[in-house]
Amino acid sequence: MGCCSSDTTYAYLAPKPQIDPSGNTPAFVRQMSNIRDHYTVVKCLGTGNFGSVYLVKDKRCGIERVAKELIKTIINENIMGKLEQELTLVKQIEHPCIVKIYEIIETSSRIYIITEYLSGGMMFDKYSENPKISENLAARYILDIGLALNCIHKFKIIHRDIKPTNLLFESDAPDSHVKLIDFSLMILEKKQDFYGDSVHYMAPEAFNGISTTKSDIWSTGVILYSLLSGAMPFNAESHEKIAQLIQTSSPDYTSSVWMNVTPESLSLVQRMLSRNPKDRPTAEQILSDPWIMTYNRGTLRSTPFDKHIHESIIKLNAQVNLGKAVFSFISNQVLSSKDMKKLKEMFRSFDKDGSGTLSITEVNNGYDSVGLPPPASVIELIKKLDTDDSGSIDYAEFLKGSEQWAKIAMKRELEIAAKKYEKGFDAKLSLLELRGTIPDIQGTEWLEWLRLADVNGDGYITLEELKDYLDTKVGNL
Template sequence: MGVCTSKPEKRNPYAIREPEADPSGIPGTPLSPDAGNHRRKDEVVAGKQSPFFPFYSPSPARFLKKSPVPAGSASSTPRRFFRRPFPPPSPAKHIRAVLARRQGKKATSTADSIPEEAEADGGAAELDKRFGFSKEFSSRLEVGDEVGRGHFGYTCSAKFKKGELKGQQVAVKVIPKSKMTTAIAIEDVRREVKILRALNGHSNLVKFYDAFEDQENVYIVMELCEGGELLDMILSRGGKYSEDDAKAVMVQILNVVAFCHLQGVVHRDLKPENFLYTSKDESSELKAIDFGLSDFVRPDERLNDIVGSAYYVAPEVLHRSYSTEADVWSIGVIAYILLCGSRPFWARTESGIFKAVLKADPSFDEAPWPTLSSEAKDFVKRLLNKDPRKRISAAQALSHPWIQSYNSIKVPLDILIFKLMKSYMRSSSLRKAALRALSKTLTADELYYLREQFALLEPSKNGSISIENINKALMKYATDAMKESRVTDFLSSLNSLQYRRMDFEEFCAAALSVHQLEALDRWEQHARCAYELFEKDGNRAIVIEELASELGLGPSIPVHVVLHDWIRHTDGKLSFLGFVKLLHGVSSRSLAKAQ
């Protein structure tokens, strides 16, 4: 495994830096499908030259046997760059086509023919680069020294010259309009400002002040964070964090990400470089930065752009179908690094990294994992589950026993419960009965998260909730981002709660995730216990036609073939296999595929 040397020059806290050397020596194009446009990585302050750290080795023990690698042979930041086509199930072909389309060129057979920057052509000159931002930048702010320079711009310190913020020190990201050579690039700048403006206010999110423009540049004015990036802190410690220190970092990251997800924003580039400390004090707050790759996402929507950074990218991103769960995977990679000083997935090329992400499992056998708590290992494993349906959410991670043992953490409202409730409300009465049986088998730790979520909905005195409670809870935590991501529109799927109320017992059945429970070692025990309860309270003789009607299957489905194993032929009741399949939910489409 290669080791890393960080660059000695100053790094830009708020704009992408130049592509860094890759261990493979392969030049490339951005992993983002926006090569050549302004897609940027907001990064931070001066880096420290580091000959090597266990953070960049398979394990601290194995690393000590290796000699330092010359500067430039590896990078402190895994790049978003590759040129060689991936082996299947690689998305490289798709990316090349997207890049070519965005640059106004025909798709070519080799990635090498795709330029790293979009070329300004006749069409680019006609682009409307007016953003509607204030044009009073020079009259409002006094610009100081440049603090970093990147591939698409640079960052300066500045201070307000007048108004309520007079004398306030800030950071200004300067994005030249000459770099915005496509309509996509212009829209990306517009969306980044919109997201920063909409999300402003969370304590672990970099503060946004204003955006300005003139004939040449766009200026994004943000909080000046002088404590350096989380990556610098990891390197200064040699990649060694105690469990308690790692928890302190995780709590802040999870809090801001859970907040973003509730608002309908997925970050898409979470990594240690994208978290800044407000000051040099190790106890200072962490701030999430770099929303240049972020996007709004509806609760029932899947994104397909392949963006992010290789070491932190989730498997489903490479498969081009993902949502907020992809951010949680990236947090899992960060947690793994903090606890053992090594990356869970590593290779000398980007395609090798992607193959490892798709196929390999992170190791929990090498030092220091055997000495860490079982709760810590369970926490990381549940974040790094390759199936996004089985991966816990950011809010659930904050209710995990490993985090809760550190401090009494306030669990935020989770957008996931509304997705699960939507599925429950649309289920047949038979599936609802099965879910109620399963909810009665939950452990105290699993019920803790559900109790916290139910309390956040502020139930009435009789201990029940309605659509009004849900509306009020969402509005309490809402920002303008919810309008863009249509989160509130999602409530229409819960409209049946207008006419009735839901108590905590039913809420547990509605808001539990069968897929997440299936990922646990004790899943078989859960399912068997639930089936026994279902046998006593809800199981009854049922004919296949009735079951098909319950499941909403159409006449085109050969129900006797598809549902044959669902019913016990001795007494006509639902079998254990049928019960488990019912828990997962079924559709005509999924049953047709199962034939």
């Protein structure tokens, strides 16, 4: 089923879900001792505030899924109940622009949200890599987002975290839809914890703890602004300053970029980024907006953007990706005392026989005991660390291996992001530009980065300098 018709666009609405009035645990929440009872963990896709995200394979049918982990000890039980209620609603919705939720698995220490695996990549990555970026393409993406929002807003569900990383393509097919993921997880966050990569997309009222369907519209407006201009409407060197700008200033529409877009697209962006939520359109109104209707009729101009706009869009996406990778790398170079304590406790829980060493079996059983799936390559890791071929690893090897393992993953992520950033540009990473894309990396951290990575002191880092720095910090593993 398609997302739109030729003249008028309506979201596909599933039958209204039936919620158990007794408030009992939703039927699709399954209790089990460990996620590995029914799923094979293929690899870790990333780590968030409440746990990791895994690519898994359903043992019953062999189909790949995504398991988003939530660690119970850091989640308020009352809030978790609200999240489960909203996820129950979302599970009942069949929509081409909304990720399919299959079930929730609950263990003694973890909750896993099992969803379809969207293999097509992030929306903004696809957009920036397209050689023919145009208003027509931007409208197609905004239409998909609008369809998804119209559907969930009909059920009074607020997403709360609309941003590029939560918009994925279902596949690499040319007609693949953008799908909305990570429903309602922002209700788990504390207000002061919102300042992650979400801050750029937060509506003014969200900083006061208010989230409505119109907050989702604002976030979508920020995305549309960047799709058309290659810039963020609000940007500064810290999250606090970005938040202040969002609450007190207006986006810039005076640059030459906005003279090259259609009046209809500019009008839609301005209304979506209205400070007063009442002045923003609803998702349904976006679907009938003149700009979107022109796209539906196939008469919206598909002339590619000027080269400089295209380059700005590519660079914006590359800067965001590189900024996140650099921030992650710098923040995790040295394990904190808290992390070391966690590793020590994990080692003790794994070492059941008190021998001071860990076998492969003990590692697997240890992960089972805490309800956590072991990394897919745990056997390979132990073999790598087992320098004396004893079939096990000792305490020191375990701690060293765990630290290096995390750094290796970050090194790869950072190298990939750097290569994307350099593609088509001057093959140098400007420290000043990077600082603008990594809010809150200030003072001594940046001085240390400059001193170690910028070997010739010119304020730029080449890919070779970056590799040398990474090898120095991580080691040749």
